[in-house]
Amino acid sequence: MTMPFQNAEVTGTVYGIALNDKAQRDRLAATFAEPPYKAPPKAPVLYIKPRNCLRYCGAPTPVPAELSALKVAATVALLFERDLTRAVPEEVRSALAGACLALDISEPIDSFYRPAIRQMCRDGFLPLGRFASVPERFGDIVTEVDGREVHRWSLDALVRPIEAAAAEISGFMTLRAGDLLLVGVPGDAPLASVGGTITVQSAGLNALSASLVPEQGQ
Amino acid sequence: MKRALISHEARPQWVEVIEGGASLRLPSGERLAAANAAWLPPVEPGATVFALGLNYADHSAELGFKKQDAPLTFLKGFNTFVGHDGVSPRPKDADQMHPECELVAVIGKEARRVSQADALDYVGGYTIANDYAIREYLENFYRPNLRVKNRDATTPLGPWIVDAAEIGDPHALQMRTTVNGAEVQHGSTADMIFSIPFLVEYFSSFMTLMPGDLILTGTPHGVHFVQDGDEVVCEIEKVGRLVNHVRLEP
Numbered sequence: 164m165t166m167p168f169q170n171a172e173v174t175g176t177v178y179g180i181a182l183n184d185k186a187q188r189d190r191l192a193a194t195f196a197e198p199p200y201k202a203p204p205k206a207p208v209l210y211i212k213p214r215n216c217l218r219y220c221g222a223p224t225p226v227p228a229e230l231s232a233l234k235v236a237a238t239v240a241l242l243f244e245r246d247l248t249r250a251v252p253e254e255v256r257s258a259l260a261g262a263c264l265a266l267d268i269s270e271p272i273d274s275f276y277r278p279a280i281r282q283m284c285r286d287g288f289l290p291l292g293r294f295a296s297v298p299e300r301f302g303d304i305v306t307e308v309d310g311r312e313v314h315r316w317s318l319d320a321l322v323r324p325i326e327a328a329a330a331e332i333s334g335f336m337t338l339r340a341g342d343l344l345l346v347g348v349p350g351d352a353p354l355a356s357v358g359g360t361i362t363v364q365s366a367g368l369n370a371l372s373a374s375l376v377p378e379q380g381q
Numbered sequence: 382m383k384r385a386l387i388s389h390e391a392r393p394q395w396v397e398v399i400e401g402g403a404s405l406r407l408p409s410g411e412r413l414a415a416a417n418a419a420w421l422p423p424v425e426p427g428a429t430v431f432a433l434g435l436n437y438a439d440h441s442a443e444l445g446f447k448k449q450d451a452p453l454t455f456l457k458g459f460n461t462f463v464g465h466d467g468v469s470p471r472p473k474d475a476d477q478m479h480p481e482c483e484l485v486a487v488i489g490k491e492a493r494r495v496s497q498a499d500a501l502d503y504v505g506g507y508t509i510a511n512d513y514a515i516r517e518y519l520e521n522f523y524r525p526n527l528r529v530k531n532r533d534a535t536t537p538l539g540p541w542i543v544d545a546a547e548i549g550d551p552h553a554l555q556m557r558t559t560v561n562g563a564e565v566q567h568g569s570t571a572d573m574i575f576s577i578p579f580l581v582e583y584f585s586s587f588m589t590l591m592p593g594d595l596i597l598t599g600t601p602h603g604v605h606f607v608q609d610g611d612e613v614v615c616e617i618e619k620v621g622r623l624v625n626h627v628r629l630e631p
Binding site for chain 2 (some may be wrong): 173174175176178181182199200201202204205206208209210211213214215227248275276277278279280281284285286335336337339341342
């Protein structure tokens with residue numbers, strides 16, 4: 164049994180960057196001109212995945228009975244080993260300890276107006292793969308559900324590439340040693356149902372395995 | 382009992398606050414005058430920190446919002462905290478930085494699917510936060526966004542955690558904020574829209590709360606923009622008095 168909160172590496176806060184997918188931003192451009200948004204985002208749009216979300220080494224994600232399908236967004240997570248404050252993009256890589264694949268799980272929700280804590284922060288909603296050193300280049304990120312490929316994307320789709328994003332964030336808050344940064348999620352992330360086994364693979368990173376199981380003791 | 386986290390002899394140490402706040406008892410048993418303490422925020426890295434927006438009817442009306450159906454909640458990271466008597470930087474390009482005095486519930490034991498009736502059994506203690514906001518940076522995406530609410534050292538926390546047993550009813554406490562001695566906020570925790578038992582039930586209905594997690598319960602009315610050099614004091618009855626100094630960013 165893997166202790167769900169046990170990890171030697173992520174000792175700080177897990178931040179994620181939302182709306183960092185170019186195609187998604189283009190698709191939502193007209194929506195973002197209307198209330199309640201009234202203008203497109205200027206600064207990186209950030210969210211936090213609290214510690215109860217973390218799952219390691221394939222530990223299962225419990226899903227309550229009232230949820231039928233969950234969005235499973237595969238991405239890359241960067242672990243910081245040095246504090247990054249007011250940095251320029253060229254300084255970002257030297258502050259990193261490593262990278263891993265992450266599966267950012269959420270209940271589907273259309274609105275970006277308010278923080279979606281209930282939809283995004285349930286127990287087990289962030290399975291992580293094992294850390295590796297940060298690859299020079301990232302390959303395609305491929306998601307399979309029960310052995311069948313359901314999604315493929317690349318970090319080339321990001322509005323802000325990882326170094327630019329981390330540097331810009333560090334302009335208004337420190338990314339601390341022990342913090343984790345999810346660099347962006349695909350706007351067309353697939354859905355998975357309870358009982359599904361999900362794997363995420365990307366060249367140069369360790370594969371991630373996750374499973375959605377019925378929550379016990381409800 | 383009151384517990385504080387201080388830096389002493391070059392390491393963080395949890396100490397007991399004694400003699401009405403005048404002295405601190407170190408783990409070794411030695412005593413230290415509180416006036417000489419280097420206070421740290423009483424929170425550990427990685428703790429889940431909830432903060433409530435618009436949780437007092439008067440402040441919500443002041444900002445032009447209608448009543449909400451569910452609590453407006455955002456999360457905060459460790460970088461944003463600073464201890465009692467610390468310094469919070471005011472950005473050079475923003476004038477609208479205002480203090481927000483808030484009662485903080487500190488979770489005392491693991492909580493999952495806890496009912497309102499039992500909720501206060503899971504609160505180990507209380508402290509004070511000053512949850513500064515900087516309004517120029519507001520954007521309508523995951524509002525209030527992190528650029529407003531998660532800047533370094535802009536959430537003073539402390540000075541200490543008071544055991545829940547010493548507080549009794551957390552919804553019968555007067556609270557106020559002064560800037561250089563002049564009152565800018567005054568309210569009562571009786572006026573929260575979503576109570577602490579409600580919030581513990583609500584959060585624990587969909588996620589596990591762990592010991593040391595914090596719930597910043599929102600602020601009453603009074604928006605006052607602070608200036609370089611201001612001394613800002615947030616006081617909550619039975620809990621304490623949290624001091625902060627505003628300094629313009631270099």
